[in-house]
Amino acid sequence: MQSLIFFIIALSLLVVIHEFGHYWVARRCGVKVLRFSVGFGQKLWSKQLKNGTEFVIAALPLGGYVKMLDEREAPVAENELEQTFNRQPLRNRVAIVSAGPIANLLFAVFAYWMIMVIGVPGMKPIIAEVTANSPAAAAQLYAGEEIIAVNGKATPTVNSLFQQWLRLAQSGETITLTTRSADVETNKQLTLPKLGLDDAGSLFNQIGITTVQPEMPPVLDNIVADSPAEKAGLQAGDELISADGKTLSSWQAWVSLIQSNADTAMNIEILRNGEIQQLVITPAADENGVGRIGAAVNTDAYEIPAELRSELRYGPLAAIPQAFTQTWQFSVTTLSGLWGMLVGTVSSDNLGGPIAIAQFAGDSAQQGLIAFISFLAMISISLGILNLLPVPVLDGGHLLMYFFEWIRGKPLPESVQIQGQKIGLFLILLLMVFAFTNDIVRLIG
Template sequence: MHSLIFFLIALAILIIIHEYGHFWVARRCGVKVLRFSVGFGKPIWQKVGKDGTEYVLAPIPMGGYVKMLDEREMPVSEEQAQFAFNRQSLAKRVAIVSAGPIANLIFAILAYWMLFVVGVSGIKPIIDDVHPASIAAQAGLNPSDEILQVDGKRTPTWNSVYKALIQKAEYGERTEILVLTSGIEQQYALVIPQVSIDQASSILDKIGIEPLRPAIKPVLGEIVPDSPAQKAGLKVGDVLLSSQQQTIDNWSKWVELIQASAGKEWNIEIQRNEQRLTLTLTPQAGDDGKGRIGAAVDASQSTIPQELQAELSYGPVEAVWQAVIQTWDFSSSTLKSLWGMITGKVSTDNLGGPISIAQIAGSSAEQGVTSFISFLAMISITLGILNLLPIPMLDGGHLAMFAVEAVRGKPISEITQMQIQKVGFLILIMVMFIAFFNDLTRVFG
């Protein structure tokens, strides 16, 4: 129920933002808006505003719509024809249709801006160990060094270091790293190896750096759908106690054990509320050969020593640019994943539906307001990107038809548009079926 509530809250926020983008630009372009609906189906609440628009709340929370005056859908008097959508110039129609996805992207920028201004908590990037003969060792990095900057960018937390290195790893580039060693600032040059997007999580290991991590209680804060953790029956909030009757009291030791146990089946003991349970877990080998279970720790359940606490924040002006970069990076990653699914390089098993989104919404809300806002930003970007895809019935499909109209000098015939819409409907049904099937498989195994 907790996850469902936050799922509905998240969905309502993002639907309103998306549809308000269409609504606002349509009104500014002189188009008459007949209905603004959040949800589909028979209205459970409706009101006609002073502007003549009917505002509706419907029970099926899988989207919304803005219904505009349009001669293709209803009889329109000659006096009202100038306010019809189909009578507007091509530029105005493009602006109205693209306004929804753009509103989602703008919301993401605003959300990230707020997070960056308030500050994102993290752990100081102090090196615990450097692997012998590694890239880091050859560059001269040492244990206890604190990474201050990557290519002139301030990196107060491990997360900011990771993101800076990943940008370099996309193409494999030389980078300058400023560290604090024994109270003295020193500059080192590293040649970052090229790493594919599915190996991004191992970038520090490939460079040869072991981060200094505080002892964190092994409390699960996130379970990746269809992962070994979920298949074993692990849930958010579970406390990992022991493996093969050997007590393990911190998350780092669990990570070491999991990474060294790819493909091995072993029993673990957990605590769930007041109950102790024994589960069977089999870590899956990643591309680097190390074990993975698809679970993340809930660091909020542990106290981080003051000397290791850090915060990534920017001034109001600089935060705007950083928020744009963050939105661009996540948009690029989303497009790469979608292209990977189309080309077969990424499994469609990664596609999640409403159940997966609800689980993540609940999990992020439990971790605090900043985590939930970050989740909203990521889902808003995904919604915006998906709607821009050239699939009939989506905003991107309409924009594609407008592009054809611009080339031909006249609109596509209504009969052809109807046929294209049918194809688009079938595509969307197939995608929804895959997403629902994946969700049900993850829940019921």
């Protein structure tokens, strides 16, 4: 229920921002807006604004729309013809249609600016181990060094280092790392392996390092439905004690054990409500043969030691270019992912539908304000980019038609536009069905 609530909040907010972009520019161009609706279907509440626009909140909060005065939809009085959308010059129509996606992208910039001014807490990227014969070993990195910058850009937290490496690894270039050890700073050259978005989870392993992580108590939080953990009888709040008679005191130790014992039954002991219980669990092998049980650790059960705490933060002015950069980088990553799915270099399993988005919304809200704002920024960018795709029905499809109108000097024939909208609607429905199917597959394991 919590995930659904935050999903509705997130989607409603982003839809309002998107549609307000259309509305604001339409009004500046002199177009009369008949209705501004948040959601579809039955009206729950409405208000007539002084400019003649009806503001509506509807029952189905899965989108929204701005309805403008248009002769193609209904007869228009002679004295209102100049306020119709269809009679606007091409530049005005392009501006109005573009304004929705642009509003989403600008909101993302604002969201990232807020995040960077508030500050993102994390852990210092201190190297724990370096894998032999790895790119990190070739760069002469060693345990105990802290990586403080990549190509001159500060990396005060593990996540900021990960983001920098992930972006640069897509081209597999040689970069300059600034490291610090015993208050001595050194520049080192690291050649990144060329990795795709599907390899993000193994980025540090591919480079050949692990970072220092505080030991986390093995107390469980979320249990995935129909997972090995659920089938074994594990519940949120359980504390893992031992496996096959061997006591394991940290979550990291359990992760290593589970990953290396795919399809192997293990006798485990857990502590539940003050009582020791015996269970049998068999980790399932993922596509790479790594063991998984479908359980998450309770991050509230531990606190980061003071010596490992850090924060990524900028001043109000310095945060502005950083916010634009972050928006640009995530936009490029999103487009790369979409292109990769089309050509087959990125798994289409990464595509999520409303269920996945709702789960992410709930999870991010539980993690705090910064995580939820970051989630909003990423979804807003995705919404903006998807709407700019040259697919009829979407804003990008209208812009494509306007491009042909500019080339021809007159609009495309109405029959061509109608057929294009039918094709676009079919493609959107196909995408929605595919994304929803992915969601269901994830839910059932």
